[in-house]
Amino acid sequence: MTLVSSNKKTKKLFLTTKTKLSNAIDTKLDIIVSPEFYWVRKFEIPVKTEAQAKDVLPSLFEDITNETSSLTYQVKRLEENLFLCFAFNNKKIYEAIKSSGILVSNIASIYFAQNECVDYKCFKIDGLCFAYVSDNILVKIPNVLIDECVDFVGVIGNIKLSSMRLQIKLYNDLFNTKLLYTFYFIFAVLILLNIARYVDFTLQIEPLEDKIENIKRVNDFPNSMIQANSILNDFEKKIRVEKQKREAISYILTNQRLSLKSFDMQNDEIILEYQTSNKNEVQLFLNKNFKNIKITTVKNLTKVVVKL
Missing domain, CATH: 3.30.1360 (Gyrase A; domain 2)
Structure with missing residues (x-):
């Protein structure tokens, strides 16, 4: 049973792999995502900005996971050349939100537990235990390793959320891919239809052009508009003279x-x-x-x- 703590505007929810809402929630939610859904490490990177650090993260996470091609990365600068780096699978978080019973339309913001739970070195929720270990990184640990942990249900309402939000696409990638394929198919059909219409138009226009050329040849008409305009000008000049x-x-x-x-x-x-x-x-x-x-x-x- 997942705790949802209320305030005037939103409710806070800690999302784990066991989160299941027993009752529908019709208010906005600030979701704190457990370490089960992301990888986090501190890296020393000789760059100045978070954007520059983000560019090298796929290679740095290769030693941690083989899913680097399907991951999304975020960075928080801690001090000069030291960055807190996150990697997560957008689809897995989306599926966890969906299976928990949370409506996407009710989500206000999503946060990393790494940044939001620093005041509690060890806590339990949904029958799972989480603790900050070496390098102050929050991880899930077996319950038998720690005897006393804070019940997160009672303290989640006291958490003051940070400014760093998890940047996630709240839709299914599979659906998005199918939608793209549908657009590509429709676009291809339109191209084929236009090609067919162009070929049909060409087949209709060629006999007409042949007939026009034949009429020009039989009646000794000029071949170009320049010649036709020249003849017309001569006729107009003769008409003016005859009128005069x-x-x-x-x-x-x-x-x-x-x-x-x-x-x-x-x-x-x-x-x-x-x-x-x-x-x-x-x-x-x-x-x-x-x-x-x-x-x-x-x-x-x-x-x-x-x-x-």
């Missing part, structure tokens, strides 16, 4: 007073002959609409060349 000619002819024919004897067009020139010797009258009329004109008069005939 039409407007010029329309203007010339509006004058009923002048007797137009002949009319001819050569490229961008209009050649006119008026049956009159009054050059000024002809020039006055044409200057209203044309800028470039050339007039000559011979006897009763006035010849005009209009440059468009």
